[in-house]
Amino acid sequence: xxxxxxxxxxxxxxxPVEVEVETTGGLFLMSVVGLPDTAVKxxxxxxxxxxxxxxxxxxxxxxxxxxxxxxxxxxxxLDLPMAVGIACSQAGVTVKKPSLFxxxxxxxxxxxxxxxxxxxxxxxxxxxxxxxxxxxxxxxVGLVDGVKAWRVxxxxxxxxxxxxxxxxxxxxxxxxxxxxxxxxxxxCDIKGQTVAKRALEIAAAGHHNLLFxxxxxxxxxxxxxxxxxxxxxxxxxxxxxxxxxxxxxxxxFTTLRERPFRSVHHTAxxxxxxxxxxxxxxxxxxxxxxxxxxxxxxxxFTRDVLEAMRQPLEDGYITxxxxxxxxxxxxxxxxxxxxxxCPCGYAGDPVEQCTCSPTALARYRRHLSGPILDRIDLxxxxxxxxxxxxxSIEGKxxxxxxxxxxxxxxxxxxxxxxxxxxxxxxxxxxxxKVLRRCVHIKPEVxxxxxxxxxxxxxxxxxxxxxxxxxxxxxxxxxxxxxxxQHVAEALGYREGEALAWMQR
Amino acid sequence: xxxxxxxxxxxxxKYDNEKIVxxxxxxxxxxxxxxxxxxxxxxxxxxxxxxxxxxIDKNVRYKCGEIDLVAxxxxxxxFVEVRTRTLGKVLPADRSVGPNKLKKLIxxxxxxxxGCHYDGFWRVDLIAITLTAEGRTEIExxxxxxxxxx
Numbered sequence: 001x002x003x004x005x006x007x008x009x010x011x012x013x014x015x016p017v018e019v020e021v022e023t024t025g026g027l028f029l030m031s032v033v034g035l036p037d038t039a040v041k042x043x044x045x046x047x048x049x050x051x052x053x054x055x056x057x058x059x060x061x062x063x064x065x066x067x068x069x070x071x072x073x074x075x076x077x078l079d080l081p082m083a084v085g086i087a088c089s090q091a092g093v094t095v096k097k098p099s100l101f102x103x104x105x106x107x108x109x110x111x112x113x114x115x116x117x118x119x120x121x122x123x124x125x126x127x128x129x130x131x132x133x134x135x136x137x138x139x140x141v142g143l144v145d146g147v148k149a150w151r152v153x154x155x156x157x158x159x160x161x162x163x164x165x166x167x168x169x170x171x172x173x174x175x176x177x178x179x180x181x182x183x184x185x186x187x188c189d190i191k192g193q194t195v196a197k198r199a200l201e202i203a204a205a206g207h208h209n210l211l212f213x214x215x216x217x218x219x220x221x222x223x224x225x226x227x228x229x230x231x232x233x234x235x236x237x238x239x240x241x242x243x244x245x246x247x248x249x250x251x252x253f254t255t256l257r258e259r260p261f262r263s264v265h266h267t268a269x270x271x272x273x274x275x276x277x278x279x280x281x282x283x284x285x286x287x288x289x290x291x292x293x294x295x296x297x298x299x300x301f302t303r304d305v306l307e308a309m310r311q312p313l314e315d316g317y318i319t320x321x322x323x324x325x326x327x328x329x330x331x332x333x334x335x336x337x338x339x340x341x342c343p344c345g346y347a348g349d350p351v352e353q354c355t356c357s358p359t360a361l362a363r364y365r366r367h368l369s370g371p372i373l374d375r376i377d378l379x380x381x382x383x384x385x386x387x388x389x390x391x392s393i394e395g396k397x398x399x400x401x402x403x404x405x406x407x408x409x410x411x412x413x414x415x416x417x418x419x420x421x422x423x424x425x426x427x428x429x430x431x432x433k434v435l436r437r438c439v440h441i442k443p444e445v446x447x448x449x450x451x452x453x454x455x456x457x458x459x460x461x462x463x464x465x466x467x468x469x470x471x472x473x474x475x476x477x478x479x480x481x482x483x484x485q486h487v488a489e490a491l492g493y494r495e496g497e498a499l500a501w502m503q504r
Numbered sequence: 505x506x507x508x509x510x511x512x513x514x515x516x517x518k519y520d521n522e523k524i525v526x527x528x529x530x531x532x533x534x535x536x537x538x539x540x541x542x543x544x545x546x547x548x549x550x551x552x553x554x555x556x557x558x559x560i561d562k563n564v565r566y567k568c569g570e571i572d573l574v575a576x577x578x579x580x581x582x583f584v585e586v587r588t589r590t591l592g593k594v595l596p597a598d599r600s601v602g603p604n605k606l607k608k609l610i611x612x613x614x615x616x617x618x619g620c621h622y623d624g625f626w627r628v629d630l631i632a633i634t635l636t637a638e639g640r641t642e643i644e645x646x647x648x649x650x651x652x653x654x
Contacts, residue, residue, distance in 0.1 A: 025624040026617075027610060028651050048651070057648075059580070059625045 003095040004088060005129070006066075006081035006102055007120045008073045011280065011320075011327030012248050014119035016100070016127070017078065018067040021085040026061045032082075034066030037074040037279060046076075047083045049107040054156040056091045072325070074279040076104035077114040080132070083155060084162070093162045100124050103134040109155040113137050115250030118243055121147045132158060133171070140253040142174030143243055174255060176239065181258040183229025183401035185222055191397055192389040196223050199380040199493060201404050203334060204231045205411040206427035206472030209313065209375055211298070212338040214382030215352070216345045220338035223382065224294045225261065227336060229401040231292075232409040233257035238290045241330060245289060249282050260291030266300035270308045275320045275329050285312055286329035298337040299367035306372045309335075313375045316429065337376065339368065349384055377428060377465050378493040411475040427472045432464045439471060440481055448484050452491055466490045507579060510622040511560065524559040524573075525549050540635075544588025545572050548631040551643050557582065566615045569608035573631075574616065581626040583613040585649075588633040597632035598644060606650060627651075 007014040017034075030044045048058050064082055066073050080103035087093040102120055103111040113136025121144040124131040131149040133141050138151045149171040152158045160166040187197055196212065196219075203210045204227060212220040234242065234257045242260060243253050262284050264273060275283035285293055295301065312318035312331040319328050343360050346352035356364075373379075415426050422434055441449075449463070458466070469490035470482045479486070527549075529542050549559055552575050560581075561574040573584040585605070587597040594600075601609075609628050617626060632644040 025622075025626070027613070027626060027628070028648060059627070 003098045004081050004085045005098065005100050006078045007100060007116065007123060008071065008075065008078070009116045009119060009248060010071070010325060011329060012119060012244050012282070013327075014116060014123040015068075015071060016123060017071075017073060017081070018065075019078070019081040019085040020065040020067065021082075021089045022063045022065075023059075023086075023089050024061045024063075028059055028061075030058065030062040030064065032064045032066065034064075034069045035072045036066060036078075037072065039076050040066070040073050040078050043076065043079045043082055043105075046079055046105045046107060047086065050079075050105040050109045050155050051083055051086060053107070053109040054159060056087060058086060058090060062086060062089075072279075075114065075116065076112075077102040077116055079103060079105040080111065080152075080155075080158075084158070087159055087162075091159070093159055095162055097130055098127070099130040099132060101132045102137075103132070103152060105155065111135065111152050111154060116248055117141050118144060118247035118253075121149065122244070124149070132168075138171050139174050139255075140243060140247055142171050143176065143240075143253070143255070145173070147171070176236075176255050176257070178257070180233055180402075180405075181256050183226065183405075185226050185229075187226050187230060187401045187404055188398050190219060190222060190226060191392065192385045193219060193223060193382060194398065196380050196382050197226075197398060197404075199378050200227050200230060201408060201476065202469065202472050202493075203227065203336070203378055204404075204408045205476050206377075206415070206469065207334055207425075208377035208428045208469060208472065209335040210337070210378045210380065211373070211376045212336070212380055212382050213341050214338075215349045215384050216340060218382045218384050220382050221294075221296060224263075224292070224296075224336045224338060226401065227292050227334070228259050228261045230404045230408055231259050231334075232405060232412060234259055234290060242290055245282055245286055245330070249287060251287070260288050261294065262288035262291070263294040263296065266295070266297045268301070268305065270302075270305045273305055274308050274312065274318055276322060278322075280320055280322060280325070280327050282329045283318075285309060285318060285331045285333055288333045289330045290332055291334070293333040293335050295335065295337045298339040299364055301367075303367070306367075310372060310375060335376070341381075348381075351384065374461065377469055380493060407476055410478070411472065414475045414478070415472075427468050427475070430468065430471075432461075435464060435467060435471070439467060442481060442483070445482055445484055445487055448487060452487075456491070456494070458494070462494065466494060469493055507576065507581065507622060507624055510620045521553060521559045524562050525553045527562075540590075541586075541588055544633045545586045547588075547633055547641060547643065548584065548586040549573060551631065551645070552584065555645075561616075564612070564616060566612045568615065569612035571609065571612050571616065579624065581617065581622065581624070582629050583609065583616070583626065584629045584631055585609055586631045586633065588635070590635045591637060597634055598630065598646060601630055601649065610650060 002018050002020055004019045006017045006019055008017050032041055051058055081101040083105060084101050100120055102114055104114050106112060111134040113134050117133055117137035118140050121141045125147045131147055132152050133149055135151050135153045141149050150168040151171055157166060161168045214220050239257060246253055264284050271277055273283045273285055275286055316332045317328055318331045319326060341347040342354055342356045343364050344354055344356050347354040424430055470486040473486040473489055474482050529546055531539050553559055557575040557577050559575050564571045571583050572586040575582045587600055589597040627648045628650050630646040630649045634642045
């Protein structure tokens with residue numbers, strides 16, 4: 001096996017790419033084969049200039065083969081292995097142990113940071129290879145345990161290291177901070193909205209998707225932002241997944257256990273949201289994995305964007321298939337959607353008059369109704385605050401995020417214990433079959449449900465959702481079995497209650 | 505085939521460094537620019553010889569183009585295009601080699617290397633000679649002019 005390798009990304013996975021270099025006589029010419037994309041092809045110029053800057057004049061016809069030949073290679077991170085390969089064949093540099101090199105070269109031989117350093121570190125760890133990474137990627141690679149990685153700031157030092165003239169600094173471990181980040185905004189900073197706060201707590205505890213309906217300025221966005229603060233901090237495993245995704249997308253990494261919060265504008269395309277593009281990249285739904293995905297102005301999203309999100313919301317992962325290949329990204333998001341009750345925003349408002357025409361209302365409704373609403377367990381109406389509530393500036397109202405977070409964490413722990421034998425984590429993902437079998441319903445609760453079913457129209461799936469939410473509410477209280485008051489509260493978050501004005 | 509063996513096999517292309525450097529310039533009744541060009545080539549030959557190159561051949565003509573000087577730089581063959589200009593006339597000497605001329609040079613150089621079955625490294629250099637108003641000559645040696653064009 002050739003000791004010089006690079007990587008290319010396939011989804012969140014790094015695929016090793018062997019770099020083979022052959023030099024023959026003739027006029028200088030460098031050709032790259034092995035399905036390189038434009039960035040890799042252009043690497044020729046960067047590699048040549050960088051090698052010249054360290055005193056190696058590339059001569060002759062240089063053929064570079066990137067194996068496996070049938071996998072498309074993308075990105076600038078193959079610059080460094082190509083340069084090292086040429087240095088090996090023309091300047092007497094030897095790489096003794098199998099090593100992974102990654103980095104983008106500047107014309108003067110400096111190394112620039114790349115995306116995909118964390119997947120590369122996982123690959124190096126798995127294969128037991130040495131890893132050479134740009135200085136800029138050192139902190140994120142330091143998060144991966146048990147990798148022998150070297151920090152490279154420029155090509156000259158790397159070649160000196162390979163010749164044994166110099167010792168490069170190795171990557172030291174980056175500490176994950178265990179401090180709980182301050183919630184911003186804190187729940188106690190939000191005035192009124194007790195119902196919505198309670199819904200947030202339930203959503204965080206059971207991982208239920210959430211829809212806020214309310215007139216403009218009632219605080220939907222602020223409530224959604226507060227959700228991140230009451231979710232329990234990420235476990236090591238979850239943090240690794242988030243860091244892996246962020247590294248693949250080229251975003252800054254984080255050592256905080258704070259959950260991601262991604263807010264998406266309604267002009268976003270299906271590709272931006274779900275991932276894809278000509279060289280596959282994770283979308284917002286994957287970047288928000290293990291955290292909150294906030295969709296403001298929910299009905300304004302185009303239909304196909306919302307439809308595209310149905311399957312990943314259900315499965316917790318998304319498979320993106322393109323001509324370039326098919327990849328799987330995680331998509332375990334808690335979706336929070338927010339919308340106005342009507343285009344003008346004031347339907348059902350006690351003060352303002354709604355000015356929407358029936359046609360406008362019908363059009364708006366068409367966006368909202370449909371299978372996507374089925375995926376949302378909690379429908380909450382966020383009413384406009386009364387002047388008295390607004391004026392009460394002094395002091396805090398209600399519990400702080402930290403207190404709620406404790407309850408949420410306890411409820412999650414209970415769920416994990418109960419569902420771990422079935423391989424699930426939280427109430428929202430339990431299939432109906434398992435739920436019916438494990439939730440022992442008391443006779444009086446059964447009678448209550450029957451009574452409720454006679455009053456309100458509720459489909460079979462609707463009933464399951466009510467049961468799931470009631471299970472979460474019971475978990476929050478620490479109750480062993482679902483009780484009447486739990487079901488009663490859950491019925492309040494049923495689809496249609498917050499959107500009652502629609503049935504006019 | 506190595507350079508030495510390739511050169512040894514070719515009777516025509518034996519080393520005649522001194523002869524090329526000291527060849528006289530013909531001036532009788534030829535147009536001025538041709539004389540200037542030949543003088544320039546003479547200067548370039550001397551410059552290359554002084555800087556450690558071994559001259560092998562000069563003014564090689566093929567159907568596809570012409571090479572002014574062929575020299576040897578250690579283990580590499582160098583094909584040199586010499587351009588001589590008086591300062592201030594039309595283009596500066598180093599700008600006067602365009603893509604078409606480059607193509608011709610490469611073709612001719614390939615003819616030369618294939619002619620003597622040489623398969624080692626080679627390159628194309630440009631020597632730009634500028635005659636200033638005070639009668640001085642400025643020599644600029646640009647190595648590997650075909651490098652770096654994708």
